[in-house]
Amino acid sequence: MMKTAAAAASVPSRGEPSSDQENGDNSLQPFFILHKAASDKSDRKPSRRRIPSSPASPNKPGKSGDDDSSGDHSHEHLRMEAFQHAWSDIETTIKGVLQSIDSGTFEAIYSWIIESFSIIRTHVSSGLSEIAQAFPAAVDSVSRRLFTGLVLTKNMELFDDLRTFEQLGQFLRSHGCHVANLSSMEFVAKNGIGGCITSLLRQFLATSVDAPDMITLSSWYNDQVNNDTPIILIIDDLERCCGSVLSDFILLLSEWVMKIPVILIIGVATTPDRLRSIIQCEALQCLCPFKFNLGTVAERMDAVVEAILLKQTPGFFISHKVAVFMRNHFVNHGGTLSSFIRALKIACVQHFSMENFSFMLRGLIEEEIQGSKHGLLLKAIYNCASNISPCERNKMDEEAVQKLVAEIAQLKRLHFLWSIVVLCLYEAGKCDELRLLDLLCEALDPEFYASRVPGSFTQETRYTKASSPNDCFTHQHKFTMRKDGFISQAMRKVRDLSESHLLSLLKRWERHTADISEIHEKVKELQHMLKFENYQQVKKDSMEIAKIRGLQSKSNLGRDMKRVNDKASSFLAYLIEKYMQPIECVPSHEIVCFKNVKKLQMALVGDSRRRIQVDLLESHKILSCSCCRNDNILLSSMHDTSIMYSSCQEHGDLINLHDWYQSFKRIFLCPNSKRRHKLKQSPVSKKRKFVDDSEKLSEVVIQSRFCRGVTELQITGLLRMQSKRRPDFVQRVAFGL
């Protein structure tokens, strides 16, 4: 029992080195610090032996003795390799998806910059000679306005968007603009306006200037070969800037905008109205703002989830519970895409390091890329097997491998079908602002699937095959849906769609289902039906208009439309019933599916204070010494702080220092009595014992140990020191776990 606990702690920390490249991951875990010792070399052995073999795997790695360490080592190596491979795949996908989301806005910003630059230039063309001088360029106030792009990031948390602004800077630089990225750190009241000008000059001139001012910048700009491009200043976070400094900066720039064509881009995390409360009115007058929308977090999230969890090969997948946990964490705490991706990465690391057959996944992924059949996978398995050890190879019998390969192929096919159904549902729910992650959570729910399908999957298919081909359009779904569920919401939406929307929805379905001919055909059929109905309607209408019976025809139209909508909806139900099998209901899904919510939660949330308390109360479990195994009895051999924390549990929120000290002392001075009675003794017996026992420890030593214990508890945040009002009491801060 104890070993597993230690091993569990060691798993995430073993995954840690690989994720070291990302800076953000380092500061994740207060938890790791507490358990650093667990990842020690000597501690590793038990953890290795513990790795569970998947129940569906045909051959259990029955290793023993010396084989163990060498074979396992290569295993681990292979697993980590497979993880790195898989994760780099996922990472590049994410990068691509995010870039494609932003690219539209970037283009819009660039064309706006070109436009505003030409406007600035028309004002300035007459007085080029003035640029070199200190006199203000004399122009009317309208042309002195500063073109400002407000980029709405629409997320209170800035973290995701730092990267976006950096990319925006690179994008504009690649188009020949002079770009400087200013962070809000430069707009602090302490440095005043000098701080931002210094940073500006440092970025443009690449040297530090003694007395930074705008004259220097204008002189630099005029020396540039390409001084027919604008200077872009990107300020990434409006909210964090000091308002007065930013206003001063804007006023300063507006004095110079005729000489140096500066265009501002300001990132706004909340609403553009905040500008009014942060920047002074006079500076506000100088701005000529335009706003641009970046993709919202929800949109990004959808795109990432779609790309990774739906469209990518099932090299790695998450179970229902994990998905729900990740969603809740995102909605309640994270708020940033980066935190979601980090959670995904942690899950990925843990899966690859825990799952016995995870090294095979690499073969699985490669196979997908090269498009061949089972050949590569088979080869990969054999390769890995040969890597393990020669004797191992013999044990690996042909039949089992074949079976495994077949199972994996089946898994892949089913998962692909599932993802297509989910995509179709998502497309339907899109106009209702349905979030893909919500839908995914529901679609992954194995209970929902179980309630839907009483029999096994094979029975189901046989049944549908027997039925007529057009059955799917009149299909009465037998499963009960949650009333507020997202799937039912999507289906309801299909029923209510207008004609043009339905047509476009069908087109999107057609695109998604292109690979599965049987569904594809049905979608086409639906499209035909819709078009035919339209055609008929038009014909009918023209006839009926002649008869001046417009009213009736309208209701007719509505009814007919409804019919196609109903068909589409029941087709969706048919799809759900037939194809949407959550990955957890597929045999041997354990190889690709990460299920351990607890581990992920531990790694993500940490809950360090609880951990500290548990460790203090059960210190013997961690120290695993032989002397103090007794439960609920405080022994003098226990750790001081642990004794103190256990004994203070009896107090309320105020602890009398004297009482506490007395009970602490008692534990040391009369260890025998503890065995018979508990902590609370009658004063009479205490006195007797006090006399009996020889004074091994002097009062001074106990006092000093007591003081150290109190300090340690205070440092860990479980206690608060006494106030001046009540000098003999300390206050407990943490209650319960």
Next chain:
Amino acid sequence: MGEDEGPSVTRRTTRSSFATANSTKNDVVERTKSNNICSPSLNDLLYGGAPFDLDVLLANFPGRHPQIHELLQILGPSNTPMLPIFVYGGPSTGKTSIILQLFRHLNRPLVYSSCRTCYSPRILFESVLNQLSHHRKDATNGYSSVKRCEKPSDFVNFLREALVGLVKRLKENMGKSKSSKKRERSIDGHMVYLIFDKLELVRDWDKSSSILPLLFNLDSILNIPEVGLIFISSTPPDTFYSSMGYIEPVPIYFPNYSEDDLRQILVRNQAYPKLYSSFLDAVLRPFCRITRRLDILSAIFSSLFVEYCKPLNDLAIVPNEDLKRKLFSNLQPHISLFLNETFRVLSQSSSGAERTKERELRGSKRKIGMHEESDELDFHMSTSAKYLLISAFLASRNPATLDASLFDSRGGSDGRKKRRKPSETAKGQKEAEEEELLTKGPGSFPLERLLAIFQCITSVAEDFLGEEVQEEDSLEVEGQNGPLMSDVLLQLSSLCNANFIVKGGTCPLEGSTRYRSVVSEDLALKVAKSVKFPLAKYVYRR
């Protein structure tokens, strides 16, 4: 405030010395050469292009004739010493541009430095010295100034040196130009004028202990009769002088423009004066009631005029009464819109339109129109941040004594006891409290109180949600009992970063940090609505 340049801009001819060097893309070496060639060129100190007559100047600045005449009188004919001038008046009343144009008319050399651009004493000093010695910062000299000058005493010494040299050269130059009239534009007289613009900003520099007295005393310190000092400020002289024992400069006041002046200024330079004046008939009066600032008005009118012209095909027509009325009724809704707020955020220009359209189709509700007050929160916040924001708002709004009765189920009895007390005390005290709350704004609160309210709120909300969506429960994972409580401090810091909560000063008694919520009630209500929290129930109102 150099707005009213207008027609003279187009007539300005570029000067020979610098224009040739700058207009073409030449390398640094060539520029330095040309710099060397014309290094003694005193013409650098002249402002603008070719000089013009007084009539042109007066025509360019309608409504400013008395001020211009007064200035001319004080400056006097060439080579007469002058007393320092202090020009003041509200923003955008033409102070800077009139002075500059006046010097262009007079053809006298000046050194101009704006205290906004020169944001610290050192940069101000060095900028003045650089101009006096025709020094340009560029890559060849490492963007350094002609002299490093930080102390006021150094500045006075360097300045005297430079000025004496300059005046000497000016005198020589005068003799030369009299004998041979090579240059088309010759400097008139041997006076040099130092202009310090936006002087009001100097008051904020290191409490202005030394710089302001220095500047005002500069005339008597230098004691060079050939130097004239002009200060330009947007605040009256009373805000500067503090009986420091120097001669007060001659004040010249630029009053705000009258409505007629504004009309004259605005009609100038318009392509369609007839149409524009009929437009001004409609809009000038209501807007003048709000502001007389020319920069604001011209910005508003330029966009309003576009609206005004929309129904017209031919802009050159002279509108009759009927058409005027029609146009006015067209414009009416826009006027009220602009009257309410002068700051408007435009959305993406045409190029991005497709994308926004696409977005609109999907989002449907969110219109680009800026005055669409939607109930929805249009940015993302995590749920716990939302609750934290609400609890911070409550903590700031409600008095701390009320917390128990609002959030504690046992609090009812407590509240009754407390309610009895104020009934006995005088009513005036309550009113005074109310007033105090109004003037104080949102109250501050310690972290503990915030967390307590947060916990109460979230527990209430979870019950509330639990009743409403029972089905949702199966989606909850075990161990999620207090899902909102973890890393609250992280959320708090990001709320502080977003400027929703402000870290107030520490309380002198407790020594712990206090916070203050600065969100508007609208935003708080929006946030509460998005998490379906009945905020109105909890806000304490008298």
